C-alpha cells in the first residue's frame with residue numbers, strides 16, 4: 001500500500017515511517033524545520049516540502065499527518081506561527097487529500113485539546129484547550145471530521161499524551177538533560193515540581209497508531225498514553241540518576257511551568273486497549289533508553 005507521512009523526518013514521524021516501510025511504499029513530506037535528514041528512512045521516498053503548500057498525493061491511500069509545530073510554550077508567544085503550521089497546514093494537507101482521492105487520514109493530535117480536565121480523561125470529555133497549541137489541534141480535528149463526512153474519507157485522531165524517546169529534540173527530559181550537562185551541580189525547574197502527567201515511549205505510540213489505523217471504521221478518536229503519571233520532581237531525579245548526577249534543584253514556584261501548561265494529565269485509554277493495545281516500555285526503562293541515546297548524540 002502507498003502511504004505518506006508528513007513530518008516523517010521528525011521524532012514520532014520518523015519512528016512511524018520506519019515501521020510503515022516494513023510493509024508499505026512510504027512517501028515522507030517534511031521541510032526539516034525541526035526534523036533531521038538522518039532520521040529519514042532510506043527505504044522511503046522523500047520530498048522536501050512545506051505542508052502549507054498542496055502536495056501531489058496521487059496513488060496514496062493513507063496520509064499520516066504529523067507535521068506541526070509541537071511547542072506549547074512558544075504557541076503563547078507566537079500564536080500566528082502555531083496557527084499557520086497547525087491549522088493552515090492541516091487544512092492544506094486535507095485539500096491535497098481531497099484532490100488526490102486519498103481514502104484515510106491519521107492525525108497526530110494531543111491531550112492538550114482537553115485543557116484542565118479531571119483525570120483519567122476519556123475521549124468524550126469536552127475539548128476546552130488552555131493553550132494556542134491545543135486550540136490549533138482542536139481546529140485540525142474539526143476540519144478532519146468535516147472532510148470525512150463531506151468527502152467520504154476515513155479519519156483516525158490520535159490524542160497523544162507526552163511522547164518521549166530516542167530522536168526527540170524537545171520536551172521536559174530533553175530540557176533537563178541539557179540543563180544538567182551545562183551545570184551538573186544545580187538545575188532550575190520551571191513551576192513547583194508537582195505537575196503530574198502521563199508519558200509514553202515512542203515505540204508504544206507507534207504501535208498504537210498502526211493498530212488504530214487498521215481498526216478505524218469511519219471517524220474514530222483515540223487517547224494514547226500510559227496508565228501512570230510522573231511528576232516533574234520524579235523526572236528530574238530520574239534524568240539526573242541516569243546521568244550519574246546528584247544536583248540540587250530550585251523552583252520558579254508557579255503551578256504551571258509556563259503559559260498554557262496543563263498541570264495534571266492522565267488519559268483514559270480504554271478505547272484503544274479494547275482493540276488489544278497495551279504499552280510495553282515502562283516509564284523508567286524508557287527514560288533510561290532515552291538518556292542513553294541523548295548521551296551518545298549530544
Ligand SMILES: NC(=O)c1ccc[n+]([C@@H]2O[C@H](COP(=O)([O-])OP(=O)(O)OC[C@H]3O[C@@H](n4cnc5c(N)ncnc54)[C@H](O)[C@@H]3O)[C@@H](O)[C@H]2O)c1
Pocket residue numbers: 006007008009010011012013029030031032033034035036049050051052065066067068069070085089108109110111159160161162163164168169171
Ligand atoms: N512529542 C509529543 O509529546 C507529542 C504529543 C502530542 C502530540 N504530538 C504531535 O505529534 C506530531 C509529531 O511531533 P514530534 O514530537 O515528532 O515533533 P517534531 O518537531 O520532532 O516533528 C515534526 C516534524 O514536522 C516537520 N514540519 C513542521 N512543520 C512543517 C511544515 N509546515 N511542512 C513540512 N514539515 C513540517 C518538522 O520538520 C519535523 O520533522 C506533531 O503533530 C505534534 O503536535 C507530539
